[in-house]
Structures are given as structure tokens and as C-alpha cells.
Amino acid sequence: MLSARLTRQLVRFNGRVVLQQSRNYADAAPASQLLLTFASPNQAFYSKQNVKQVDVPSFSGNFGILPSHVPTIAVIKPGIVTVYEEDGTTSKYFASSGNISVNADSTVQILAEEACPLDQLDAQAAREGLEKANQQVTSASSDEAKAEAQAAAECYEEIIKATN
């Protein structure tokens, strides 16, 4: 068991070394585009559009994605997704939860459970929601309901932070 894990890590380590070796300036130049797909169930904000950079909040930390980013998958934490567009403007969106996948061909999929442009958020409503969620945390009978209420409270907190 232990040896199996060790080999796996070794392969993984080797895999990274190979990847790092292949990422030099000459190779990065032709792949200098980042194709972003960013959608919520009701609306697609970007559909395979070329952008400069995307900053995303994830449970393993916030990170920025540039062209030729190492492939990864991550889970969105409530927070602000910032898109730096080709013409230099930045657009900010709030995302509640969802998935991020960065593929080897420099395509990025950000699929949020709920997302909206930052200026559509209502801080007042979020504060009310936070109060309600906090009440539910204290009054929750089961662990599951408690976790759900905590997740909701966390999301509201981030909305309030984002609107300030």
C-alpha cells in the first residue's frame, strides 16, 4: 500500500517536472489565448471567448488563470470572479459555488451554481439573508441542515464583503 502510494507520488512528481520543463517562453507564445466559458444555469456570460486573465476564488485558495496554466480542477468558493478582457477592461461577477476546470489546451470552464454581475447585488437583502441563515444555524436540528445554513451564511457574508 505504502509503496503503491509512493510510486504514485513519484509519477506525479515526474509529471510535474516534465510539465515545467515544457513551459518555456518559446512554447507559450503561440498558445497565448485563453478561451473562457463562464456560465450559470440561466445565463452564459462567456462562451469560448478569448480573454487575458481570470481570477477565481476556490477552496484551495484564490488563483489567477493565464494562458498555458497547468491543467487543474477546482471547486468555487463564494466570492468574486474577475475577468480581464482582451481590450484591457475588467468585469467582476459574484459566484456562489460551482466548478472550475482548466484544461491543457488553455480552455477554462467556470460553471457556477449561481452567478451575476457584481452591480446587481443588493447588500441590504444579503444582510437580511445573513441574519436568517444565522438563525437557522442555531436552530438547525440535524447536522445536514446546520451545514446547509452555514454554507448559506458564508455565501451572504461574501456578498456583503463584495458589495462594500
Next chain:
Amino acid sequence: MATLKDVALRLRSVKNIQKITKSMKMVSAAKFARAERDLKSARSYGEGAAALYKSMELDSEEKKPNHMMIALCSDRGLCGAVHSSICRTIKADLAEAPESNTKLILVGDKARAQLQRLHRSRFLLVFTDYGRKPPQFIEAAHIAREILNNDFQFETADLLYNKFRSVISYETIKEPLRSVDVIANSEKILSYDDVDHEVVRSYQEFALANSIYAAMKDGAASEQSARMTAMDNASKNAGEMIDSLTLTYNRTRQAVITRELIEIISGAAALE
């Protein structure tokens, strides 16, 4: 020979049916317009998970023993072969391997009605009361949650739905889904940075809901477009029937008048 009254009754009922099919066509045309608008954003939603599977090269066709098939139909009929083409695909697949441990997850009454005679023992979950309104993400999330909470641990799964191509055509698609273990044990995952099992699990659970949601939207658009075509055909056929019945009605009416005239004239002649 039908009497004049019989023909008139029949003509009236066919006219009523044509009114109904015509208005059903209008309703589904309106619903279709909305479904097609929604489809655009939902498509990019569904492509996310598919892109990952593709770049991980998980396209293997082989089926594991614990296979699962998810059929996305709806409660409502009168829409051509939309539901039966899905059920036919399932039946064909099951007929190939009758001994396999394949389980079925059915969404919509129509799928259940078509499959329950032959494959009742394979039913794992059946969702009804679906298809009246445009699909919502919460419905997809509910189905995904029920699948994940079920005792049956699937290794491979197929999602069957109708992919919308144009107003007059759709394609029945079998989209493969992967379980957490299959993703976590794939060779390509090693080239992905900073991925632990918990991330893969959350990712896969959400991706399942995503795929179901996108498939639901595609299925809804195909269903409405198929219903539109079916109702258009029905109205046309009713129109043909009305034409021929009107002809018969007029002929019969003319015959009745002629007969009455003959009776009156010959009666008068007999009295002279």
C-alpha cells in the same frame, strides 16, 4: 350508407379536433421559442464536464458491471417519437446483455410506461411530474442528489436524451458519465495540478447535475419542436379529412333533397 346527421356529427368532431391540434401547435411553438433561447446558455454549461472527460481521455466504451442508464423523457406525449426513441435505445442495449446488472433511472411518466412491462426489475429511481414547465436547475440537482444518495454505486453510467439539432430533427444521444473513482484513478489526473480526492468528489457531484441540466434543456427543446411538427401534421390531416367529409356531406344533402323532390312529385302525379 351514412345518414346526413351522422356525417354532420363526424364533421363537427373533426373540426373540433383540428381546433385543438392547431392551438396545441401554437402553444408548443411559444414554448419552443423559449426552450431554444434557454438552450444556448445551457449548452455551454453542459460542455464543461464533457471537455474535462475529453482531455482526460476517459472515452473508453467498455461497461463496468455496475452500469446505470438515465433516461430523460417527460410526462407528456403527443410529440412524435421523442420518448419512444429513447426507450427503444434502452431496450436494444438491455437486449444485448440480458444478464447484466444494469439499473435504470427514469425521468418522466412516459419512460416508465414504456419500459415497465419488460424491465420493471431494473428500475432504480423513477421521477414523475416533470415536463410541464421548462426544466429548472433545481430539478437537475434533485435528480443528481438522489442518484448519489442511492445505495447502488454505479461505476459507469449513460445519460440518454434527445439532442436538439433543428426544428425538424433531433438525435438520441447516449452520453457517458463517470463516477468519482474512475476519474480519480485515471492516468491523466496525475498531470492535473493540486487535485485531491475531496476536490474530485465535489467536482464530479456538481458536474453530474450540470450534465443532467444541459441534457434536460436539450430534451425539452427537442420535445417541443417535435410536438410542434406532430401537431402541424395532425392539423393538416384533419384539414384533409374535413375536405372529404364536407364533400360527402354536400353529396348526401343533395341526395336527400332529390329524393324528397321525387317523392313529392310522384305523390302529386299519383293523385291526378
